Amino acid sequence: MISLNILEISYLIASLTFVVGLKMLSHPDTARKGNLIAAAGMLIAILATLVLYQSYDANKLFNYGLIFFGLLVGSIIGTIMAQKVKMTAMPQMVSFFNGMGGACAALIAIIEFQNHQHVTVTSAFDGALLVMLLGLVIGSVSFAGSMIAYGKLEGKIKDKVLPFNQAVNMILLFGMIALILIQFFGEINPMLFYVLLGVALIYGILFVMPIGGADMPVVISLLNSFTGIAAALGGFLYSNKAMLTGGILVGSAGTILTILMCKAMNRSLTNVLLGAFGAAGAAGGKSASGDQTVREISINDTAVLLSYSQKVVIVPGYGLAVAQAQHICHELEQLLEEKGVEVNYAIHPVAGRMPGHMNVLLAEADVPYERLQEMEEINPKLASTDVVVVIGANDVVNPAAKNDPSSPIFGMPILEVDQAKNVIILKRGMSAGYAGIENELFFYPKTRMLFGDAKDSLQKLATEVKEV
Amino acid sequence: MEQLLNYIGQNMEMIYFLILAILLGVEVISNVPAILHTPLMSGANAIHGVVVVGAIIVMLQASPDNYAALSIGFLAVVMGTLNVVGGFVVTDRMLEMFKKKPKKQ
Secondary structure (H helix, E strand, O other), rough: OHHHHHHHHHHHHHHHHHHHHHHHOOOOOOOOHHHHHHHHHHHHHHHHHHHHOOOOOOOOOOOOOHHHHHHHHHHHHHHHHHOOHHHHHHHHHHHHOOOHHHHHHHHHHHHHHHHHHOOOOOOOOOOHHHHHHHHHHHHHHHHHHHHHHHHHHHOOOOOOOOOHHHHHHHHHHHHHHHHHHHHHHOOHHHHHHHHHHHHHHHHHHHHOOOHHHHHHHHHHHHHHHHHHHHHHHHHHHHHHHHHHHHHHHHHHHHHHHHHHHHHHOOHHHHHHHHHOHHHHHHHHHOOOOOOOOEEEEOOOHHHHHHHHHEEEEEEEOOOHHHHHOOOHHHHHHHHHHHHEEEEEEOOOOOOOOOHHHHHHHHHHHOOOOOEEEEEHHHHHHHHOOOEEEEEEEOOOOOOHHHHOOOOOOOOOOOOOOHHHOOEEEEOOOOOOOOOOOHHHHHHHOOOOEEOOHHHHHHHHHHHHHHHO | HHHHHHHHHOOHHHHHHHHHHHHHHHHHHHHOOOOHHHHHHHHHHHHHHHHHHHEEEEEEEEOOOOHHHHHHHHHHHHHHHHHHHHHHHHHHHHOOOOOOOHHHO
């Protein structure tokens, strides 16, 4: 009995660390400590379960060797993957780990279902069964969806809209609800259970498949909260308070985060999920007429222009991340500062592949906090800016979002760089942005294009600026 | 209907818990600067890895000759651990870069 109480207290401590950790994670000064506190709490919960857990019917407990081996394997692979991943690949890494959690929840539901078949249920309302079915569905959807999101961000899976994708998704969704209800009110049927598993996996794939481009962060965040809910359902099954708190906290916090991201794009969640950016991108948006020309600018001219400016604003995007150009970008910024140029960074809420992606990247290169300005803060200042340098960003500066109602991104707040006196765009070629939409900004008279790899161009620019 | 009410009555404690935790999650997360969205998502991702505790419980209860349950459970433990360990390490790596830099004079 004593050990059972200690176990419960351990779970209480773990729950507290999750709450405190999450709270601390939301302030820059305490974030790192918060993460470590939550990790410590997790360790306590796991160790306490291993040492102190007792089965209710006082049966013997087994398989310690196998459990330790599993923990060891998972820890080693997890650490290696997390250590090796590049900063640019962070979003898909998060998605991958999220998928693992979802799979774990679904697997638990499968085993518990098998055990449950041999249990005689006294009440007609079989709560445990319902929890298992829901855990199976949510965990599987989260797993399959996260893997697709991972594949997409890795570039291994292309955006693809199947014919009648939305209709098929609807049918699958209702099919899952029907399968749950049939099993809940009718006989327990293992066959139907595995059909449900299959349908949930397919739904997860088709759910994420058509969603592309700028919406991927929203999807990852949503799937993150799904896994949280799946974990909480597991907690319900075992009356395990640590699982409940951790799962629900993430479920609700993740949902709020998802909504915040949607707000940043001025769209509703339904619009993101059903609107299928990829589908609209092909049809909507002004098609670039071939006769429009872009003006190029040389490295030398750019260096001179920048050196003799008062105010320069850098707009980083995914291209900066891909080219790993954050360090050289910071170097250029310092060189310009030495010449008395005021340099700031304009961070769009969905720049890169995840909110905060650019902040992480630039922080890695030691760019000071106060240089990074958010959209609302910097937009009014852009009119008095001499030069805006756009590095590998596209959709977040596309004026179509303001003035072309037929564009799929119409209504999304953008960085209004067209207000500035000069715009220089560092870009590899004339390809469209991730959302697949043409950008008329490139054809504006005040816009100059500097083609080439971002890192390479910035390197040359820095050399030139030194000599000016 | 009566059974449903019974079920709710029996699990009242859990339901209270559920509602309060939802509100807590909302409260904790509001007012987060955009700069921390990615690390926060990643940290939350690690926290739901607590599902591994469930996987451990499943394994503890599975009898050693139930090979189906053992292999599925083992997979669940590995995946759950990946979620926990990978999640926390990735978050720490991100936040490492947010260290306060000595300010330039």
